[in-house]
Amino acid sequence: xxxxxxxxxxxxxxxxxxxxxxxxxxxxxxxxxxxxxxxxxxxxxxxxxxxxxxxxxxxxxxxxxxxxxxxxxxxxxxxxxxxxxxxxxxxxxxxxxxxxxxxxxxxxxxxxxxxxxxxxxxxxxxxxxxxxxxxxxxxxxxxxxxxxxxxxxxxxxxxxxxxxxxxxxxxxxxxxxxxxxxxxxxxxxxxxxxxxxxxxxxxxxxxxxxxxxxxxxxxxxxxxxxxxxxxxxxxxxxxxxxxxxxx
Numbered sequence: 001x002x003x004x005x006x007x008x009x010x011x012x013x014x015x016x017x018x019x020x021x022x023x024x025x026x027x028x029x030x031x032x033x034x035x036x037x038x039x040x041x042x043x044x045x046x047x048x049x050x051x052x053x054x055x056x057x058x059x060x061x062x063x064x065x066x067x068x069x070x071x072x073x074x075x076x077x078x079x080x081x082x083x084x085x086x087x088x089x090x091x092x093x094x095x096x097x098x099x100x101x102x103x104x105x106x107x108x109x110x111x112x113x114x115x116x117x118x119x120x121x122x123x124x125x126x127x128x129x130x131x132x133x134x135x136x137x138x139x140x141x142x143x144x145x146x147x148x149x150x151x152x153x154x155x156x157x158x159x160x161x162x163x164x165x166x167x168x169x170x171x172x173x174x175x176x177x178x179x180x181x182x183x184x185x186x187x188x189x190x191x192x193x194x195x196x197x198x199x200x201x202x203x204x205x206x207x208x209x210x211x212x213x214x215x216x217x218x219x220x221x222x223x224x225x226x227x228x229x230x231x232x233x234x235x236x237x238x239x240x241x242x243x244x245x246x247x
Contacts (some may be wrong), residue, residue: 006086007094014098017068050117051202052174054129055136055194057110059169061103062137063161066144069095070154088238092145096231100134100141107133119205129204135223136197142230149237172198177210190214196222 072078081091111129114121121129144161151157171185172194178186189195200219202209214222 002085003087003090006084006090007097010081010091010094011098011101014068014095014102018102046117047119048177049174050114050119051198051205052169052172054107054110054133054201055172055174055198056169058103058107058133058137059140059165059194061106062100062140063144063147063165064158065099065102066095066141066148067154067157068099069145069148070151070157073152089235092231092235092238096138096141096145096234099144100137103141104134104137107137114205121205125204125206129201132197132200132204132220132223135220135227136201139193139197139223139227139230142227142234145234146230146237149234168192168194171195173202173213174198178212179210193222193226196220 069078072081082088108130111126111133114126147160147164148157151160171188171192173189178189181189196214196219199209199214200216200223203216203219
C-alpha cells in the first residue's frame with residue numbers, strides 16, 4: 001500500500017486535472033478529427049498511412065502530456081512529492097500511468113476511424129492493437145518524463161521534443177517503406193525504435209508489409225525493451241537528490 005496508494009493517487013490526479021481543463025478536453029476531442037480530415041483525407045493510400053497516423057498520435061500525445069511535470073515543479077507540487085514519504089518509484093509510475101492513459105485514449109479516438117480505411121481487421125487484431133497502442137504510449141510517456149525532468153521551461157521542452165519526435169516519425173516507415181529508402185536510410189530506419197512500433201501496428205491491422213521488415217515478435221520485443229529502459233531511467237533520475245535544480 002505504501003507503493004501503490006501514491007501510484008493510484010497520482011494516476012487519479014492526472015485524470016481529474018485533465019477533465020477540469022476544458023481547453024485540453026477540446027483539443028483531445030478535436031485533434032484526432034482534424035488530423036484525420038486534413039492529413040488523412042489528403043493522403044493517397046489510407047491503408048498505408050493509417051498505422052503511421054496512429055503512432056504519430058500516440059507519440060505526440062504521450063510525450064507532451066508529461067509537460068505537466070514542468071508545471072508541477074513551478075507550482076511546488078513536485079517538491080511536495082519529493083519530500084513526502086512516498087517512494088520515488090511510485091511517483092514516477094503514477095505519473096507515467098496517468099499520462100500514458102490519456103495518450104492511449106486519444107489514440108483510441110483515431111482508431112475509431114478504422115472502418116473508413118478499407119482495412120479488413122479481425123476482432124482479435126483490433127484488441128491486440130489496443131494493447132500495443134498502450135505499450136507505445138507508455139514508452140513515449142517515459143521518454144517525455146525523462147526529458148521534462150531536466151527541463152525548466154515549457155518552451156525548451158517543446159523545442160527539444162519537436163527536434164526529436166518529427167525525425168523519429170519521418171524515418172519510422174510511416175511515410176515511406178524500406179524498399180523506397182536509400183541504403184543508408186534503411187539502416188537509420190532499423191535503429192529507430194519507432195520503426196518497430198509502426199511495424200507492429202501495421203502487422204496487426206493487416207496493412208501492407210514489405211518483405212524484410214521486422215517480425216511481430218521482434219517489433220514487440222524492441223518496443224517493450226525501450227519502454228522498460230526508459231521507465232528505469234526515469235526512476236533513476238527521480239531518485240537523484242534534485243529535479244532540474246529546483247528540488
